Amino acid sequence: MALTGIQIFKMLPGTNCKKCGAATCLAFAMNLASGKAELDACPDVSAESREKLSAASAPPIRPLIIGYGPTATKIGGETVLFRHEKTFYNPTGIAALINDSESDADIAAKVKRFQKLQYLRVGLNLRPELVVVKGGARLAEAAKAVVDNSDLSVILYSEDVAALKKATDALAGKNPLIGPATKANAADVAALAKEAKVPVWLKAVNIDEVAELTKTLTAAGIKDIVIDSGARTVKDAFTDSLGIRRAALGGNRDYGFPTIAFPVEITDNLAMQTAVAAALIAKYAGVVVLSDLDGASVFPLLLERLNIFTDPQRPMTVVQDIYPINNPDENSPVLVTTNFSLTYFIVSGEVEGSRVPSWLLIKDSEGLSVMTAWAAGKFSGDDVGMYVKKSGIADKIKHKSIIIPGYAAAILGDMEEELQGWKVAIGPREAAHLPKFLKEFKVS
Amino acid sequence: MAFQIPTVKYSGKINQVPVGAKKVLLGGQTAYNFHTFEGEFPNKPKIALDVWDYDPKDEWPAALVEAFQGVTGDPAAWAKKCVEYGADIVVLHLKSSDPNAQNTGAAEAIANVQKVLDAVDVPVIVFGVDNKDKDVETLAAIAEKFAGKNLVLGPVTDKNYKQIGAQALAYGHTVIARSPIDVNLAKQLNILLTGLGLPLDKIIVDPTTGGLGYGMEYGYSVMERIQMAALVQQDDNLQQPMISFFGEDVWKTKEASLPTAENPQLGDAQCRGVLMEVTEAVAVLHAGISVISMRHPASVKIVREYIDKVTDGGAVSGGLPEVPITKF
Numbered sequence: 023m024a025l026t027g028i029q030i031f032k033m034l035p036g037t038n039c040k041k042c043g044a045a046t047c048l049a050f051a052m053n054l055a056s057g058k059a060e061l062d063a064c065p066d067v068s069a070e071s072r073e074k075l076s077a078a079s080a081p082p083i084r085p086l087i088i089g090y091g092p093t094a095t096k097i098g099g100e101t102v103l104f105r106h107e108k109t110f111y112n113p114t115g116i117a118a119l120i121n122d123s124e125s126d127a128d129i130a131a132k133v134k135r136f137q138k139l140q141y142l143r144v145g146l147n148l149r150p151e152l153v154v155v156k157g158g159a160r161l162a163e164a165a166k167a168v169v170d171n172s173d174l175s176v177i178l179y180s181e182d183v184a185a186l187k188k189a190t191d192a193l194a195g196k197n198p199l200i201g202p203a204t205k206a207n208a209a210d211v212a213a214l215a216k217e218a219k220v221p222v223w224l225k226a227v228n229i230d231e232v233a234e235l236t237k238t239l240t241a242a243g244i245k246d247i248v249i250d251s252g253a254r255t256v257k258d259a260f261t262d263s264l265g266i267r268r269a270a271l272g273g274n275r276d277y278g279f280p281t282i283a284f285p286v287e288i289t290d291n292l293a294m295q296t297a298v299a300a301a302l303i304a305k306y307a308g309v310v311v312l313s314d315l316d317g318a319s320v321f322p323l324l325l326e327r328l329n330i331f332t333d334p335q336r337p338m339t340v341v342q343d344i345y346p347i348n349n350p351d352e353n354s355p356v357l358v359t360t361n362f363s364l365t366y367f368i369v370s371g372e373v374e375g376s377r378v379p380s381w382l383l384i385k386d387s388e389g390l391s392v393m394t395a396w397a398a399g400k401f402s403g404d405d406v407g408m409y410v411k412k413s414g415i416a417d418k419i420k421h422k423s424i425i426i427p428g429y430a431a432a433i434l435g436d437m438e439e440e441l442q443g444w445k446v447a448i449g450p451r452e453a454a455h456l457p458k459f460l461k462e463f464k465v466s
Numbered sequence: 467m468a469f470q471i472p473t474v475k476y477s478g479k480i481n482q483v484p485v486g487a488k489k490v491l492l493g494g495q496t497a498y499n500f501h502t503f504e505g506e507f508p509n510k511p512k513i514a515l516d517v518w519d520y521d522p523k524d525e526w527p528a529a530l531v532e533a534f535q536g537v538t539g540d541p542a543a544w545a546k547k548c549v550e551y552g553a554d555i556v557v558l559h560l561k562s563s564d565p566n567a568q569n570t571g572a573a574e575a576i577a578n579v580q581k582v583l584d585a586v587d588v589p590v591i592v593f594g595v596d597n598k599d600k601d602v603e604t605l606a607a608i609a610e611k612f613a614g615k616n617l618v619l620g621p622v623t624d625k626n627y628k629q630i631g632a633q634a635l636a637y638g639h640t641v642i643a644r645s646p647i648d649v650n651l652a653k654q655l656n657i658l659l660t661g662l663g664l665p666l667d668k669i670i671v672d673p674t675t676g677g678l679g680y681g682m683e684y685g686y687s688v689m690e691r692i693q694m695a696a697l698v699q700q701d702d703n704l705q706q707p708m709i710s711f712f713g714e715d716v717w718k719t720k721e722a723s724l725p726t727a728e729n730p731q732l733g734d735a736q737c738r739g740v741l742m743e744v745t746e747a748v749a750v751l752h753a754g755i756s757v758i759s760m761r762h763p764a765s766v767k768i769v770r771e772y773i774d775k776v777t778d779g780g781a782v783s784g785g786l787p788e789v790p791i792t793k794f
């Protein structure tokens with residue numbers, strides 16, 4: 023059960039000594055309650071309160087960060103089973119597996135290629151961010167080849183603790199996720215992780231053994247743990263992922279950690295790995311590991327991840343702006359519509375599908391669809407006309423034609439009055455009819 | 467200590483809908499899709515492939531056209547090809563009936579349905595163009611002409627449910643009830659259709675799916691909410707099997723048809739559209755969909771293997787399409 027700020031405050035020393043960084047104990051308590059602070063920041067809390075508080079205040083799934091720089095990947099921290107119940111916070115990390123038996127030159131070429139897999143989409147840069155380096159004898163060299171030739175973050179994969187130590191040292195400051203901790207080596211891996219201050223992943227023989235391993239690691243003082251239940255079939259991978267999420271949200275602390283899944287060890291076939299990863303991005307994996315990163319597989323997964331991890335509660339809007347579609351030029355048609363994100367997605371999708379280079383103007387209408395916005399006076403002729411003027415679109419085109427949505431046909435008169443010299447055309451009511459409309463449309 | 471997955475207490479069940487003359491069963495589950503550890507999952511989700519009533523080879527990406535080389539101008543040969551490729555169901559799209567396109571009439575539509583029915587014995591979905599009046603014109607005539615064949619007719623919306631619903635009821639067909647990404651509208655349309663007297667085993671729900679990367683999450687969450695209402699909250703107005711037509715959205719995107727050389731970061735052009743289709747398929751299947759409508763035969767192979775293995779367990783079979791790695 024989560025405690026309120028006041029309940030937490032009662033268990034704090036009450037001296038307002040500021041050592042935690044907060045102005046008062048009460049302020050610190052409020053931060054704790056909302057998950058913005060960690061109890062460890064207060065050095066003076068009593069052992070008894072500490073026990074009570076850490077049990078009650080820790081999030082059900084431990085949030086942690088793998089890696090460094092632009093590819094630092096935060097996973098865990100989730101609070102619900104279904105995104106509509108609140109939101110999913112931390113997108114699944116996407117990784118490729120590299121064996122340390124590959125030459126440094128091959129690894130360099132690979133990770134340079136991986137780093138170029140970046141896609142700009144609605145103002146966001148989508149990219150895979152992780153590489154798993156697996157092996158033993160050459161683990162450190164291979165890991166070094168990854169970070170020397172790319173900005174990708176690293177997950178180390180070796181049961182040989184000596185090799186793991188060498189590689190962890192080689193990645194000092196790069197915060198790799200190290201492991202796997204198994205029943206045989208958990209104590210040693212924990213000691214290494216504690217010293218290097220890096221997160222640890224564990225590999226169980228099955229989901230039952232996970233609890234035993236998380237207990238061992240936790241007792242050794244490790245907090246940042248990632249779970250591999252050992253699942254190596256499609257069915258087990260899905261069922262374990264679901265089981266761990268349900269158990270964690272149900273308060274089972276032994277399973278309260280993010281997970282890592284290995285589609286690459288389920289099948290050699292990258293198409294099927296992609297299918298499994300698609301399931302696990304929607305259904306709870308912290309990291310998915312593939313045999314390679316290739317646009318044909320990674321791009322669809324990144325789109326899915328973008329969609330699934332979009333906050334369903336945020337106002338569904340896109341930024342008021344000029345959106346070029348299909349590389350438009352000065353003779354390309356201009357369309358204007360509202361900033362309801364579904365309107366934007368559907369209209370931009372149809373325009374894109376038409377292959378007709380076009381400018382799409384998105385006018386802020388407080389997230390309303392065309393019909394509602396027009397009815398509510400948020401998409402009036404004066405308003406839209408004024409926006410078109412100040413948007414700067416006139417500098418990008420040589421003509422003066424603009425297409426308005428069919429459902430807002432009524433604003434034509436006011437708009438032409440506001441936009442002297444422009445020709446306002448009425449587009450179709452349904453976005454699906456846009457391709458045909460655009461193909462036949464002539465600017466003037 | 468043995469781990470126990472905390473289970474969900476389900477109180478509802480998805481109605482089982484038999485489609486086609488051979489009565490292929492849809493739905494019937496008493497738990498979320500693939501949750502075989504906590505409920506019945508009697509009928510694996512089915513895969514449908516598209517057939518158009520005119521040749522779309524100038525509109526479709528090369529990857530798709532190649533897969534159906536030589537049959538795209540002939541609905542009968544095309545439908546056969548779909549079955550060869552492993553489709554459980556064929557969707558005949560009456561694309562040429564679109565008043566904004568060729569505006570062909572009921573007679574042409576009937577002739578094409580006849581061709582497809584003569585060519586294959588899998589269930590056939592006859593799909594209009596989402597134009598409320600035109601779809602009434604074609605689908606009502608088809609319903610009457612093919613009485614007793616248990617065709618699946620769609621889309622039926624709140625604007626034309628009376629006319630198409632009544633014809634389906636009179637001549638023994640199943641309908642696809644389409645509503646725009648909204649749980650309450652889906653429920654409302656179900657109530658309207660059952661109000662006409664249409665039995666629960668004659669309705670499939672299409673909650674509308676956004677395209678991958680184009681707002682898929684809205685449809686995805688509506689599906690999950692419908693499943694939750696149906697199975698956990700026992701809302702008997704939402705207990706119909708659901709269908710998702712995302713293939714259309716996927717293949718319409720720019721990325722699905724961009725040649726490899728133009729943007730090698732997007733990988734092999736043949737594979738890219740397929741894996742976009744596969745990715746969206748797997749996502750909506752886990753959100754509760756019982757029938758997916760796709761376009762590419764390679765997608766069918768991969769998704770079928772996924773459905774089989776996530777339901778039954780076991781190792782992944784060989785012979786799946788390979789993804790060539792694009793170096794640049």
Ligand code: SF4
Nearest residue numbers: 038039040042047064
């Ligand atoms: S460090 Fe502890 S005692 Fe000091 S102000 Fe913060 S909460 Fe209060």
